[in-house]
Amino acid sequence: MSARPDPEALVAGALDRVAAADGTEELRMLEAELAGKRSPLAAAKAALAGLEAGERRAAGMALNDARRRLEEAMESRRRELESSERQARLATERLDLTEAVPARRRGHLHLVTQARDRLEDTFIGMGYTVAEGPEAETDWYNFEALNFPAGHPARAMYDTFYLEWGPPESTLLRTHTSPVQVRVMERSEPPIYVVVPGRCYRVDTPDASHLPVFHQIEGLVVDRGITFGALAGTLDAFTEAYFGPGFRSRLRPSYFPFTEPSAEFDITCVFCKGEGCRTCARTGWLELGGCGMVHPNVFRAVGYDPEVWSGFAFGFGIDRLVMMRHGIDDIRELITNDVRFLRQF
């Protein structure tokens, strides 16, 4: 007969070893050794079969109790070890997020593009579509169809780059976006509500406020019953939508061959909000662009009947708008392509 196993003796040593386990891995091996299939506890349990019933019951209870205590000790030790191991691991993973991180650079849209997109979006919100046209143009689209007959003195208002293409002075770089008015009217029927953004060219020696290349946006509306009052109202609505509440526009008589009546339009000075400052020469207004009612001769040139349709057009410089908005005092900054400039916006 084998000696009756002493569960207490079995467990006492095991508990010490569990308490001394130095890591979850060691503990896992201990678990197999002390409580697994080949452990002394397992052997002791198997040996119970040889005892007589009364003794077996008491021994079994003692054995179960010993196993329970051992398992509790192992579970508790495992939690302790897991926690301290996690702490240790996290400690080694510590990152100072204010240290230099690998750069992932985002690029920047050019200021002029940003302004152009915003302007387009403002007019889209007012029910306009966006039209475009070529930068190299014919005399017909740039001048003739816009009521500037050959030799017209008003052509002198537009210093024109001509291209060596076809007969002399027949092809040019557009001096304004207005040729697209003619192209749009030629290819579609009223009602027309479009804006035309784009690059234009004039013979101007570069200085702080001039470049031979610049950007304009132009609007054209042709419909029944369009009045000069509608032009004034539209520009006012645009001004408020683009610049914000409190910004107004006003019209002053001017002259463009392709509109009549013609006007310059001013907006509330963006610097002083109309109070009067140096930039606006204390008037509270800044000149933004030109506008007017489409001249009947322009309608005739595209085959519209001016007795049926009426309309207005307006245009202004995007670059100038950008300069006003961001306080840029030299337009040449816009074309340096220096990333110290480009990345500011």
Place this chain on the structure above:
Amino acid sequence: MRVPLSWLRDFTPLDLRVEEVAATLDDLGLAVESVERVGEGLDGVVVVRVLEIAAIPGADRIRAVRVDAGGPEAVPVVCGAWNFAEGDLVPLATVGTVLPGGMQIGARRMKGAPSEGMLCAPDELGLPGGHDGILVLAPGLVPGSPVAEALGLGPDTVLELEVNANRPDAMSVAGVARDLAARLGLPFALPEPARSHPPSTGDGLAPGPVSVEVEDPERCGRFVAQVVAGITVGPSPPWLAQRLARAGMRAINNVVDASNYVMLELGQPTHPYDLARLPGRGLRVRRARPGESLVTLDGVSRAVGDDDLLICDGEDQPAGIAGVMGGASAEIDEATTEVVLEAAWFDPLSVARTSRRLKLRSEASARFEKGCDWTVIDRAVARFCELLAPAGAEPVGGPVDVVGLVPDRRPVCLRVARVGELLGTSLGAEEIAGLLDPLGFTTAPAGEGVLEVALPPWRLDSTGEIDLVEEIARLYGYRRIPASVPRSPLTGGLTARQRDRRTARQILVGAGADEAWCATFVGEADLSRCGLDPAEAVVVANPLVAEQSRLRTSLLPGLLGAIAHNQRNRLGEVSLFEVGHTFRRRRSSTPDEELPDEVEALAYAAAGADATDAVAVWHLLAEGLAVADWRLEATAAPGLHPTRGATLVGDEGAVGVVGEVDPDVLAAHGIAGRVAWLELDLARLLAAPRGPDAYRPVSRFPSSDIDLAFEVDETTPAAEVEATLRRAGGPLVVGLALFDVYRGDQVGAGRRSLAWTVRFQAPDRTLTDDDVAAARHRLVAEVERRHGATLRSSAAGGREVPAGPS
């Protein structure tokens, strides 16, 4: 146009504050560019009589002068000018005066002599006449009286106006006054100089002091000549010289000044000739003959041609270019006593052409080319005579007047309702007449709702109903017109192409590139430096400088310039992009094409990156824009690295190039390192077929991966092998990733190993091992057969494979 306020008041009783005058002018479309106070600082300057001039011991440049300043005692002054004598009347700036130039006058001693004030030269008083000597005043003035009063030189305000090209009438003080008076409801009157002699109805034949012949009545609508004798040429009276100066013109002599004064006042340019130096005592208006030339008043010899109109003398020699500038031959000088004044009306377009061709602009041409008033000529001639009368001028006979062809000014019918339709106002016939009549239009009722409007000859810009509508709006006030906002019946929005362009920009921004704006103009050298053919470029006929005489054929010159700039400034390896137009002579040279080839291009350039970066960016764009079918074809493109470049080919041909910039091109720009390059024709790219937008179900069944490594020739593009894999695998291939490229000892010379992970998946079942084995077999067989490849290894894959066909 510079307009002194005091001059405006000669024609209309303006009593508004200058700010109100300026605001009114602005509102009338005569934009006020500046308001300048002038003539201040003369308060302490008085008329004095020179009593005695004495030498100062030890000084040889200055003298001691004693003057009578109207007080009980003579005033001592030290003076360095020598142009005056005892008894002369001169201006004295008394102690404490601050002169117009800011100089402050104090009492001092020079070489021991006391000086209590300063005798003044004209410029020190803000007058024309320079600094050559003290201003000697006309006799008869009272010592001690203020100089400003004595000379009629009160302080004044000068308004500088920007006059639009359609308003030559407002290029005169009277014209500006007429607008102001009409708006403000004030009376307005032109000067009424006496006209002593009736005009001779000269047709050139009538005997007169001067003969006039007009050979070209179409271009010279009216020509009036007035002879004036007995003139003593000298300086103009100070008030007149000063008015000219304030209006921005230099005083020259009384004859020329009177002519200029009349032009500024009435808008009618005139030209005085010295009759004694006008051979044949006659004037003849004719076209220039080929090869003719003359020396103009500015001393320049000018060649004229048969489109130019000349004023010739009685012997048919050129004496001036009609409407532009007089000749030097009969210029007024101090010996002149007899003058013939020309006052004419010339065809505006003719003057504009001549002025433009000769690049010669003058105050006269600026007015004639916009259209003057042929009826104001008589008044202008009389005014000239009146102004010169104090200099002894006597008209000899009446003006000789030859009338040719003047514009037809038929009255215009104005529909009252039309005004409201176009302006959005509800003005009645009476209100409209009230706005137009004060401007010189004459309105008369002409049936129900219609006015017949006679047009004033000084408003040649007004010819039709729409011009009258503008005048009505202008006089009524743009700001009083009720505003409304028309509601667009359309749906606003961008076109697909415009949306895609924005998307493309955002993709590039997301890829870390900054957007540049480069010059459209380049030089031949810029193109050559980029390996581009200058002969393809469109030429600018009138460039600002020769280095900007071509239009860019590619965005390459601009972006490389920008990269070089940033490198020079040590700003690191920049990535830039641009969307812009490029221009080319058409290669399919059809000479009747109206316009050059114009392309909206998109380019990306990354410094310090090689061709693979450009390809990677292309992948972003192609995916972002859902470009359906494209391939890379290794080609040599201008400016591109010869062995690191490819053409991007879509369904309908090339859409751009991708790769690296040629190292020689980089060296020519002084750029260190490599530059990745991508340039696309946006229109062609976005017109190409786009990826399917129908939903493809995501398979819920497991996928299986295998790795395949093939040894292939260096000349076989990986893309072709990949296409074969995709084709051979059919719809079961749901992912392909090239994960390794190996060159070295393990492979044959001129060959490399390419290894892919291929992912198989079926939409409707789990693939069996047999399925995968069969597919694998097809792939390997096809690649070996088509590309002369050999399979190096094959394994079960364990990599991540990007979803979907890439």
